[in-house]
Amino acid sequence: MEGSRMRLCMAILFLLIFGIWNKRCSCAVVQFIFGDSLSDVGNNNYLTKSLARAALPWYGIDFESGMPNGRFTNGRTVADIIGDKLGLPRPPAFLDPSLDEDMIINSGVNYASGGGGILNETSSLFVQRFSLYKQIELFQGTQELIRRKIGREAADAFFEESRYVVAMGSNDFINNFLLPVYSDSWSYNGETFIDYLISTLEAQLKLLHSLGARQLTFFGLGPMGCIPLQRFMTSSGQCQQSTNKLALGFNKAATKLLDNLSSTLPNATFRFGDAYDSFQDLINRPYMFGFNDSHAPCCSLGKIRPTLTCTPLSTLCKDRSKYVFWDEYHPTDQANELIANEIMTKLGYKPTNDTSNP
Numbered sequence: 001m002e003g004s005r006m007r008l009c010m011a012i013l014f015l016l017i018f019g020i021w022n023k024r025c026s027c028a029v030v031q032f033i034f035g036d037s038l039s040d041v042g043n044n045n046y047l048t049k050s051l052a053r054a055a056l057p058w059y060g061i062d063f064e065s066g067m068p069n070g071r072f073t074n075g076r077t078v079a080d081i082i083g084d085k086l087g088l089p090r091p092p093a094f095l096d097p098s099l100d101e102d103m104i105i106n107s108g109v110n111y112a113s114g115g116g117g118i119l120n121e122t123s124s125l126f127v128q129r130f131s132l133y134k135q136i137e138l139f140q141g142t143q144e145l146i147r148r149k150i151g152r153e154a155a156d157a158f159f160e161e162s163r164y165v166v167a168m169g170s171n172d173f174i175n176n177f178l179l180p181v182y183s184d185s186w187s188y189n190g191e192t193f194i195d196y197l198i199s200t201l202e203a204q205l206k207l208l209h210s211l212g213a214r215q216l217t218f219f220g221l222g223p224m225g226c227i228p229l230q231r232f233m234t235s236s237g238q239c240q241q242s243t244n245k246l247a248l249g250f251n252k253a254a255t256k257l258l259d260n261l262s263s264t265l266p267n268a269t270f271r272f273g274d275a276y277d278s279f280q281d282l283i284n285r286p287y288m289f290g291f292n293d294s295h296a297p298c299c300s301l302g303k304i305r306p307t308l309t310c311t312p313l314s315t316l317c318k319d320r321s322k323y324v325f326w327d328e329y330h331p332t333d334q335a336n337e338l339i340a341n342e343i344m345t346k347l348g349y350k351p352t353n354d355t356s357n358p
């Protein structure tokens, strides 16, 4: 009796496993990440001509071994923290020489590149970087590899079950529209430039959907007018309100776009992850959140400001966990944790109460 029941169970289990195996990929849920320096985990370190690289100390000082790893911060990125809290594996950098099909199936891929923008022309002064279009092109190459490895049907299921993160837009303002050396700065005004960005982003997100992306989160912009570089350019040291207004205008239009795409594209759950208000609050009242400084970069060359990156010659603040900004552009690990928690709360994910480093 027991034995035949056991055999029946085994047979059913066998059928279930192989039935699923045949139709779908039995792969883990992984992430494909598209972004700029806020999400880069090493791509630019392999772009040897890029002027935006986090290849030298003190980048990465609070991450694992403490050696530079390509992240433009002292510790984790916002995408690292959110992925960790959702229990998803950390995707390796696309240009990581050890990246192969098995790694992609087990961990996904991160295409983010310092300097990257929604627009192809953004950050051209950095010489080398992957724009969002370029990153999507690289993703299409990844899809081709996986199809050859596991077959079209299983690959389609794999890519439809994966999570997508797109975190872009800061450079389109900071390293394009707001710099008079770029022609976009005189061809557009704030409003028409945002329209141009949003219509480009719409085409890009639709392209990702056509390639199989179904669950996608877009991270909105923070108060860019308050990054140390922007404050440095005002005589009073205050935030540049005109820059913040552009970020808010972009976020508002992007929220509408994501809602629209989510309701019109088949099976799409496209969401806008916003932390603008609470990041602004952190900058305005750092003491309320256990921080001590929200103006100066933790890593700087003393009086020589601004510098493009943190360098081995720079000096570090005494307590990195008390600073909101790590360098002229990028938040610290500790600030990223707050941003990540806020995005998760807004998206309805319950943040685990875990502030541990990796």
Ligand SMILES: *[C@@H]1O[C@H](CO)[C@@H](O)[C@H](O)[C@H]1NC(C)=O
Binding pocket: 120, 133, 134, 137
């Ligand atoms: C942007 O760059 C991609 C290649 O990365 C190219 O295919 C596309 O045509 C370009 N788009 C525009 C508007 O220049």
Ligand SMILES: *[C@@H]1O[C@H](CO)[C@@H](O)[C@H](O)[C@H]1NC(C)=O
Binding pocket: 260, 263, 264
């Ligand atoms: C979505 O956008 C399209 C065209 O851009 C527009 O016609 C439609 O009304 C929008 N739908 C919603 C729900 O906003």
Ligand SMILES: *[C@@H]1O[C@H](CO)[C@@H](O)[C@H](O)[C@H]1NC(C)=O
Binding pocket: 266, 267
């Ligand atoms: C949407 O989901 C349904 C049910 O899973 C599936 O049959 C259909 O093919 C999907 N459509 C697209 C465009 O993904």
Ligand SMILES: *[C@@H]1O[C@H](CO)[C@@H](O)[C@H](O)[C@H]1NC(C)=O
Binding pocket: 292, 293, 318, 319, 322
């Ligand atoms: C907080 O910042 C002030 C001024 O920058 C500094 O004098 C003080 O030592 C800092 N305190 C801590 C705990 O970092």
Ligand SMILES: *[C@@H]1O[C@H](CO)[C@@H](O)[C@H](O)[C@H]1NC(C)=O
Binding pocket: 353
């Ligand atoms: C998170 O943990 C800290 C200390 O470990 C505690 O003070 C705080 O109340 C916790 N927050 C929540 C929402 O549980």
